[in-house]
Amino acid sequence: MNVLEAVDITKEYPGTTALKNVSVSFESGKIHALIGKNGSGKSTLVKIFSGAIRPTSGTILSNGEELAFSNPSEAFAQGIATVYQELSLIPYTTVAENIFMGRLPRKGLFVDWENTFSKADRLLADMNVDISSKDLIAELPVWKCQIVEILKAMSFNPRVLLLDEPTSSLAVNEVKTLFEIVHKIVENDVIVIFISHRLEELWELAHTCTVLRDGELIGKMDMSDATHNKILDMMFGDVKVQQRSRELSTSEEVVLEVRNLTREPKFRDVSFSLKKGEILGIAGMLGAGRTELLRALFGSDHFDSGEIYFEGQRISSPSPVKMKKIGMALAPEDRKRQGLNPFMTVKENLTLAALDRITKRSFILRKREIEFAEKQVNDLDIKVTDIDLPVDSLSGGNQQKVVVGNWLNSAPSVMFFDEPSRGIDVNAKQQIFQIIWEQSRRNISSIIVSSELEELLEVCHRILLMRNGRIIGERMSDELSRDELYLLCMGASGQ
C-alpha cells in the first residue's frame, strides 16, 4: 500500500492564506474526494501535490519519504500525474498520438505507427472503453476526451492520479463510465484524489471524502459514515447568511418573460418571468446550463426554440446589439475572454457598452466619457490611480468591477450578472450587491447566476433552481435555507 501525505501545509498569498496547517493522508486502493466551496483551498492543495505551486511551509511525504519538486514535470517524474479541467489534447490528431505525445515509438528516424496504435489499443482494451486509437480528438465528446486524458496520465504508471473536477461538464451516465475506469485504476494500487462539486455523486464514486473550509482541513471520513447534512455542515460551518433589507420590494409588472426556451443539449424548456425591480437568482452547479441560458437570453448564443418577451413585445432573433438597444445588459463570467479589452484603458473599458450614450452624432464627448468612467470608479470603489491606465494594470477584483461598471453605464432596465463575485474579496462583493439593490430600488431588474449559492440567498428575492439544463423549481429566498438550496442544486434526494 502507498500513502501520500500532506504534513502541516500552509500556503500564503499576499493578503490571504489559502491553506492553513493542513495535514491529511491518502492511501492507495481508494478514491478520495476533495470538497469545499469556492475559495476553500481544495484547488490549492491539489496544485501543491501536482507541483504547480510550492507551499509556504510544510512537506509532502510519499510512504514516509519527503517529496521535493519545484514544477509539475518533477512531480510527474516522481509518479504524480494530474488531469486538469481544461483538456490538453490536440484536436486534429488521433487518440494514440495524444496518449504518446512526445514519446511516440520509433523505427529509426520515423514514427512506428503500427506499434503506436497497437500499444494504444491495448491500453484502451485494458480499460474496456469504446474508443478507437485512431479516432480524432476533435470528433470525440468531452467525456471521452476526459477518458483519453486519464489514460494518457495512466500510461506513465503513476502512483498518484489527481483529477481536477473531472465530472463538472459531464452527464450522469458519462460520469458512471468515467468512474468505472477510475475504479479499475484504483485496483492497481494507485492513489486517486478528485475534486468534486456534485454532492450526489460522492457516495457512488468515492471511498473517502475530505472537506476543506477557508483553507483549513475540517475533516476526512469514509463515505459510509457520511451524510448529506454532515458534509454540508462541514463545508459551511456556522456562517450566518446575511439578508437583504426587507424594504426591497418588487412591482407586479412583468418586464421579461421566457417561454419554453430550449437549446440542446445545454438547456431545455426553460420558462419564467421577471418583474420590474426584481432580483432573480439562478442557482445550480457548474454545467447546469445557467451561463448558456443567460447568453441565449442576451442573444449572444442562438437557441433552438422558445420565445422571449420584453415588456410584452416578442423579441425575434435576439442579438447583443438588439438586446442592448432595448435595455438589457450582460456582465459576462470570464472577464479576460469576454469582458475586457486588454489594450484599452480603464476609462475606455468602462464606456464600451455605453458608447452611444457618450457620443453625439457619433463623436465621443470627452467630458461625458470621463464623467461616466469616474462615476463607476466612485460607485464601485475601483482602485485605480488614473483612469487612463491600461485595464491590465488592475487587480482581478478591480477588473471584475470594471466589467460590471461598463454595463451599469449603459443604463439597462434588466441586467444579467454571470458570476459577478468570481475572484473578488468580501468587500468588493458587498459593493456589487449594494449596487444591485440600489438598482432594484430604481425598478431595474437583475438576474444573477452564481456558484456560491449562499450569496444568492443574500441578494435575491427569488431563486430558480436549475439542474442538468432544466428549471426544476423555484423558491423565495426568504423561505429557503442554505442547506436546502445546496441539496436541491446538487440533486441529492432529500435526506
Next chain:
Amino acid sequence: MITMNERIRNILKKNIMELILVGMVIILGFTAPHFFTLTNLLNILRNSSIQGVIAFGMTMVIISGEIDLSVSSTVALAGVLTAFFTGLLAEAGIMPMESAVIVGMLVAFIASAAAGIFNGLMRVSFGIPTFIVTLAMMKALYGIAGLITKSFPITTLPLWFNKLGAGYVWGVVPIPALILIAIFLIVLVIMNTTSFGRSIYAVGGNEESARLCGINVRRVKILVMMIVQITAALGGILVSSQVMSGSHTFGKGYELNVIAAVIIGGASLGGGRGKAWGTLVGLIFMGIILNAMTLLNMNEYMKNLVTGALILLAVLLNSIKYGRD
C-alpha cells in the same frame, strides 16, 4: 512613486520610433547632400503619398484584426477603370474627356468599395480569414485589370488629370502630399474621436467582448474592409495620374510596403493596437530611408538589404516596447 528616471525612460520607450526618426533626420542633414532642402522634404512626402493614403486605410484594417492584400491590385484596377471609362465615354461622344474622367474615377471608387464589401462579407459570413480572401481577390482583380487593358496601358486621359498626382499648389507643395495629409487627418479624427473608431479598437482587441458589448462587429469589419479599398482606389488614381495611363501592372508589391509602414508605426497584426500618428511616422521613416539611400547613391540591391534590416529593427523595437509593458 514614479521616479524622474523612470518617467524619462517611459517617455523614451513610448516614443522610440519618433526619436529614431529625429535622430535619422539630424544625421542625414549632415551627411546626405541636399537632404535638408524644402524641395527634398516635400519630395519625400510626395513619394510616400500613394502608398501613404493606402497605409491609413490599412491602419484601420490592421487595428480591427484583419488584413487586406488586395490593395495592390485595386491600385491597378482603379487606374485602368478610370482610363478605360474616360476613353469609352469620350469616344462614344457622350461627354468630353475632361468630364468623363470624373465618371471614370467614380466607377473606380464604386468598384473597389464593392470589392471591399465582398472581402468583408466573406470574412464575417463564412469566417474565411481575410488573408486568404484578399489573396484570392488580389489575383482576381489583377486578372480583371488585364482583361480590360488587353495588356496594353490605356492612355485616354485629359491633361488636367495629371495635376492630381503631379501638380503643385503655390508652386512648391505637391498635391498628392496634401491629399496624404488630408487622409491622415480624417483617419486620425475617426480613430481618436468617433464611436466608429473606438469600435474598431474594441473589435480588434477582443472580438468576443466587443460583440457582448453590443457593438456590431459585422458592420465594423465590413466597413473597414471597404474603406481600405477606397483608399487603394485613391492610390491607384494618383498613380495613373502621375504616369497618365492605366495599366494592369500598377501597384505590384504595394501591399507589403503599406503593411510594413503600418507595423513600423506600432500597430499589431493581432489587432487592437495601432495609431494613425504611428503610421505617419512609419511612412516618413520608410520614405526618408529610401530618399537618403538615393541621395547617397546606393544601388538597388543595397537599398533592399537596408530596408529589410530596418523594418525588422523597427518591429523588434515595438515588440520589446510592448513585451515589457
